[in-house]
Amino acid sequence: MASYVLIAVHYGTQTKRNEEISAKIGRAKDWAKFMPSTWLIWTGLSPAxxxxxxxxxxxxxxxxxxxxxxxxxxxxxPPNVAEWVERGRTDDMDGE
Incomplete structure (x- = not known):
């Protein structure tokens, strides 16, 4: 069963890998990015x-x-993220 998962990264180094992380997160069923390195995703995969x-x-x-x-x-x-959450999701959406 799919659920919302929050992913937050804090970079302790100068090397920021948001593009590579975003590419991985883009494989989720759906997602919203609402801070520079924080995503809320809809996924069938576990946090682990x-x-x-x-x-x-x-x-x-x-x-x-x-x-x-x-x-x-x-x-x-941001309002777009609140609307994204309120819109709801279904388990049969494509993605991981």
Whole structure:
């Protein structure tokens, strides 16, 4: 069953790999990027699977946080991201 997963990266080095990370995240069923290195994705994969995919792209001093997000959320996000969440998703969407 698909769920929302939050992926956040903090770069402890000068090497930022957002393009490579975005390419991996682009394989999810759907996604929204609402901060320079933070994505909310709709996926059938576990947070652990996403961690395993993204962590090899990061340097030793970089930080990666991946967590499943329930629909019961609160936050201040750009209107397009709030609309993206409210629009809802289905399990039969293409992607991982």
């Amino acid at each position: 699977a996403w961690f395993d995919r993204i962590s090899p792209l990061l340097a030793k001093n970089d930080t990666l946080f991946v967590a499943e997000v329930t629909y019961n959320w609160k936050g201040r996000v």
